[in-house]
Amino acid sequence: MSATKSEVRPGVYYDSVVLMQLQRKLAALPGVEDAGVVMATPANLELLADSDLLEASGKAARPEDLLIVVRASSEAEATSALAQVDELLKQRSSGGGNQAFRPRSLAAGVKNLPTAEWVLISVPGRYAAKVAHEALDNGKHVFLYSDNVELEEEIALKQRGAELGLLVMGPDCGTAIINGVGLGFANRVRRGPIGLVGASGTGLQAVTVSIHNYGGGVSQAIGTGGRDLKAEVGAASMLQGLRYLAVDESTQVIVLISKPPDEATAARLLSEAQTAGKPVVVCFIGFATPAEQIGNVHFAQGLDSAARIAVGLSTGAMTPPTIERRAGYLRGLFSGGTLAYEALNGLQNFLHPMYSNVAIRSSQKMGDPLHSQAHTIIDLGEDVFTVGRLHPMMDNDLRLRRLKQEVEDTETGLVLLDVVLGEGSHADPAGELATAIAAHAKTRPDIEFVALVVGTDEDPQNTDEQIQKLEAAGARIFRETTMAVDYIAARLAAAPSPAGKALPPFSEPLAAINVGVESFFDSLKVQGADAVQVDWRPPAGGNEALASILEKMKSK
Amino acid sequence: MTDINKANEQAVSRMMEARPILKGVAPARDVIPGMKPNLLLHAGPPIEWARMSGPLRGAVIGALIFEGLAKTEQEAVALVEKGEIEFAPCHHHDTVGPMAGVTSSSMMVYILENETHGNKAYSNLNEGYGKVLRYGAFSEEVIAKLRWMNESMGPLLAKAIEASGGIDIRTLLSESLHMGDEGHNRNKAGSIIYTAKLAPWIAKVAADNDVESEVLKALGENALSVLNPVMAACKAMSASAHGVEGSTMVTTMARNGTDFGMRVSGLGDQWFTAAAEVPDGLYFPSFTSKDANPDIGDSTITETAGIGAFAMAAAPAIVTFVSGTPQDALNATLEMYEITIAEHSHFTIPQLEFRGTPTGIDIRKVVELGITPRVNTGIAHREAGVGQVGAGLVRPPMKIFEDALIAYAQHYNL
Incomplete structure (x- = not known):
């Protein structure tokens, strides 16, 4: 008959690695069948219950208590195991008497390593935001490994970071490589010209590994935490990282990695990516890729393909053309349904919000196709328009009237028209459209007109003449959809207001303060970084009443 | 509500700006505020006889014998148990004492004056090592040593310090910290500096060569001779x-x-x-x-x-x-x-x-x-x-x- 015995140590905190080591050592003691050493959070209590390690005194433990449970083949053996806990805990400090000072507070850590630019935080979630704010107070970038941080806290931290020109990676950020030094979990990859920003820890690790294996190298790999691309957070960290890599001299190609982002956030990010002045490889797993490439933005189908594309791009020099941005909304007036659909498919990734009567995403559905709103792409060949009249490929009347309507809308910035030539089409579509465009250009010189002309030199309308008419009226001509999409995406994508200060260049050699999980500190040292370990404990030993007094005193 | 950080800055600045000068030596009853014959000061927070530990009780007994209020241990205890003796923490009388810290009205005490803020602090003279009152010893040799300190050493130190115009203990500490002292458990360097500073003045004012020699020997041999002025100096600083x-x-x-x-x-x-x-x-x-x-x-x-x-x-x-x-x-x-x-x-x-x-x-x-x-x-x-x-x-x-x-x-x- 086995015996289970527990010991509760109120308000005692050790990092999880220490607890796991203790657990393993306890389990190896004579007669011990199983052991559990955990902070007594509800989740951990559940785990203990599953392993048949939870009895009455364990159930009564509170989240800030250390709970040690041993199940042994006899009561005596269980008691003896528990009695050895302190001895086993002591074994971990191998440094002996000559161990360098380990501060308890971040403030002392900062004092002891003033050159540190980074603070790694892996304390329990409910304390993590406070420590992160303290790091920002001290002018340090934050690598926040802790999870269970409230979304509001994340938003507040990232907002402050942006204002201060400091990076907040995380919460729940597992990996980063800064100037060749891995933070948290990171693979050993060679340095090189590819800079990454990832909202997925393992995704970022997988791509850096593939880059290395394909012979490429990494300049920086910046983590953001898994929620960064949620609408509420708005990719705050990814935008910061992207801007940093755009000006970082050691970075030639940028890779962005995430699980599917929020639509508006994706549009902001991709718009920003267009201005990077460097090729940007985007790998949003599960995100429908509109094309292989739009402008300088390349869309990868998977993590490995992102690495492959990035390595390919980093070996060839490429300077993407820069297209000046302009204000206003797109109004695409199509006669061809599939052309409208293809334009929408490409442009929806950059222009937001977007509406269409051939909506791809449910958010794009138009209440009233007769009136445009925000960016709009209309297929005028849809039934609602063609009932009782000729198809717009044969009759320009409908489009001319809608064109007039758009021009009268002060929010319109760019009008896109398709001109589909060939047998059966209107004999001179460009003639009528060009006349209208020329007239409208006089009243609204701020509107840009773009025409997508589909036709051959053998078509009856004479494609060259059609193009000349449109060009003479001031329209810009494209001969196929993706080129038009490239152009319009670059022209109209909202230039995100660069919220906050730019990040300063990261210094070398890297110096960091590690608050929490000791193995992160060990790994920094092994990699040759300057590091200080802060032996963090919950404020006031986890005593809530005292902690709340301290908190009140801080605001005084 | 005041700003806590500002208040602390103010407090710590006062403590650091305080400049305690050793000004003299005098009987406790003449200088310590509220000192009287049946009052014994002791170290630490307030405590009644019943809860006093061994060393403190011993020092109380010794002090009563020293004061002539009791002849034996039994008499001293009886006196205390009758409620004839009042006890108060040294700290309630601007005083500090090492270990038991028992200070009675006739004992010679150092006078420290904080020249920055004007407050004063006091401490008894250090007895050296071995059987001493501060550890609760009250044998005849202990009492004899106290008498010698009070009758020979104290008055000579009083004259020498007065003649010197005062000894800046803050400066002495700044120096001794650079010589391997930490000012509490180790005061070797500070005690030597202290002796060196006083020696010329002791030589100058001493009327009797034998006393002069004994006092210089006691100061120089005792690695704790400066501890009591240092403690009183710290008291003057923190009190301000x-x-x-x-x-x-x-x-x-x-x-x-x-x-x-x-x-x-x-x-x-x-x-x-x-x-x-x-x-x-x-x-x-x-x-x-x-x-x-x-x-x-x-x-x-x-x-x-x-x-x-x-x-x-x-x-x-x-x-x-x-x-x-x-x-x-x-x-x-x-x-x-x-x-x-x-x-x-x-x-x-x-x-x-x-x-x-x-x-x-x-x-x-x-x-x-x-x-x-x-x-x-x-x-x-x-x-x-x-x-x-x-x-x-x-x-x-x-x-x-x-x-x-x-x-x-x-x-x-x-």
């Missing part, structure tokens, strides 16, 4: 920082052998007390921690003022007390920076690139970080009269800091 509205800085730490007591600048004269702990340290041959009395003495005033264990990095020679290596000594001081408000502007540590010592304990930081102040201390035998059995490290109980924090929240309506 007491009573700053809103401050969470500790201005008193003291032990009576039963309780550890603390007072806080912004919390008036309230003592926060809890059972004193037995120091962790090295024992003289044939003694063990079983022989040790719980922590005793006002000498924690040194740590309160930013020296002692807080300046441990400056005193690698005594690292054996803290279990080991010079790195441990550095670590001890580095740890104290975490719970203090300032780095001392006058006391610096060569081993830390002349960083100022950690100064001004903030009860907020102590509670938040779970780091209690370090104290270097001598260890008294639990029985009266045996004397010192070792030296080591002790920390005040966390409870007094937690209690003070709660009292602060109540007092300031947080």
Whole structure:
């Protein structure tokens, strides 16, 4: 008959690695069948219950208590195991008497390593935001490994970071490589010209590994935490990282990695990516890729393909053309349904919000196709328009009237028209459209007109003449959809207001303060970084009443 | 509500700006406010006879015999039990005393004057090593030594100090910290400086060559001769920082052998007390921690003022007390920076690139970080009269800091 015995140590905190080591050592003691050493959070209590390690005194433990449970083949053996806990805990400090000072507070850590630019935080979630704010107070970038941080806290931290020109990676950020030094979990990859920003820890690790294996190298790999691309957070960290890599001299190609982002956030990010002045490889797993490439933005189908594309791009020099941005909304007036659909498919990734009567995403559905709103792409060949009249490929009347309507809308910035030539089409579509465009250009010189002309030199309308008419009226001509999409995406994508200060260049050699999980500190040292370990404990030993007094005193 | 950080800055600045000068020596009844024949001052927070530990009781008995109020131990105890004798903490009378700290009305005491703020502080003369009153010994030789100190040494020191115009103890400490002292457990260098400073004046004013020789020998041989003026100097410094509205800085730490007591600048004269702990340290041959009395003495005033264990990095020679290596000594001081408000502007540590010592304990930081102040201390035998059995490290109980924090929240309506 086995015996289970527990010991509760109120308000005692050790990092999880220490607890796991203790657990393993306890389990190896004579007669011990199983052991559990955990902070007594509800989740951990559940785990203990599953392993048949939870009895009455364990159930009564509170989240800030250390709970040690041993199940042994006899009561005596269980008691003896528990009695050895302190001895086993002591074994971990191998440094002996000559161990360098380990501060308890971040403030002392900062004092002891003033050159540190980074603070790694892996304390329990409910304390993590406070420590992160303290790091920002001290002018340090934050690598926040802790999870269970409230979304509001994340938003507040990232907002402050942006204002201060400091990076907040995380919460729940597992990996980063800064100037060749891995933070948290990171693979050993060679340095090189590819800079990454990832909202997925393992995704970022997988791509850096593939880059290395394909012979490429990494300049920086910046983590953001898994929620960064949620609408509420708005990719705050990814935008910061992207801007940093755009000006970082050691970075030639940028890779962005995430699980599917929020639509508006994706549009902001991709718009920003267009201005990077460097090729940007985007790998949003599960995100429908509109094309292989739009402008300088390349869309990868998977993590490995992102690495492959990035390595390919980093070996060839490429300077993407820069297209000046302009204000206003797109109004695409199509006669061809599939052309409208293809334009929408490409442009929806950059222009937001977007509406269409051939909506791809449910958010794009138009209440009233007769009136445009925000960016709009209309297929005028849809039934609602063609009932009782000729198809717009044969009759320009409908489009001319809608064109007039758009021009009268002060929010319109760019009008896109398709001109589909060939047998059966209107004999001179460009003639009528060009006349209208020329007239409208006089009243609204701020509107840009773009025409997508589909036709051959053998078509009856004479494609060259059609193009000349449109060009003479001031329209810009494209001969196929993706080129038009490239152009319009670059022209109209909202230039995100660069919220906050730019990040300063990261210094070398890297110096960091590690608050929490000791193995992160060990790994920094092994990699040759300057590091200080802060032996963090919950404020006031986890005593809530005292902690709340301290908190009140801080605001005084 | 005042700004706590500002209040603490003010308190710690006052403490560091205080400039205690050793001005003289005089009988306690002539200089210590409220001193009277049936009053005995003792170390630590208030305590009644019934709860006094062995060494403190022994010192009380010795002082009563010294004062001629009792002839024997039995008479002394009877006198106390009849309620004829009043007890008060030294700290209630601007005084500090090492170990038992028992000070009676005829005893000669040092007079320290803080030239910056004008307040004064007092401490008895140091008896040296061996069987001494401060460890609760009251045999004939102990009383005889006290008489010699009072009748020969005291008056000569009084004249010499007066002739010297005063000795700046803050400067003396700044210097001794650069010579391997930490000002509490190690005062070797300070005592030599002290003797060297006084010697010419003693020679000048001494009427009797034999007395002069004996006094110089007593000062020079005793590595603790400067401890008492240093403690009184620290008392003068910390007292000038007491009573700053809103401050969470500790201005008193003291032990009576039963309780550890603390007072806080912004919390008036309230003592926060809890059972004193037995120091962790090295024992003289044939003694063990079983022989040790719980922590005793006002000498924690040194740590309160930013020296002692807080300046441990400056005193690698005594690292054996803290279990080991010079790195441990550095670590001890580095740890104290975490719970203090300032780095001392006058006391610096060569081993830390002349960083100022950690100064001004903030009860907020102590509670938040779970780091209690370090104290270097001598260890008294639990029985009266045996004397010192070792030296080591002790920390005040966390409870007094937690209690003070709660009292602060109540007092300031947080």
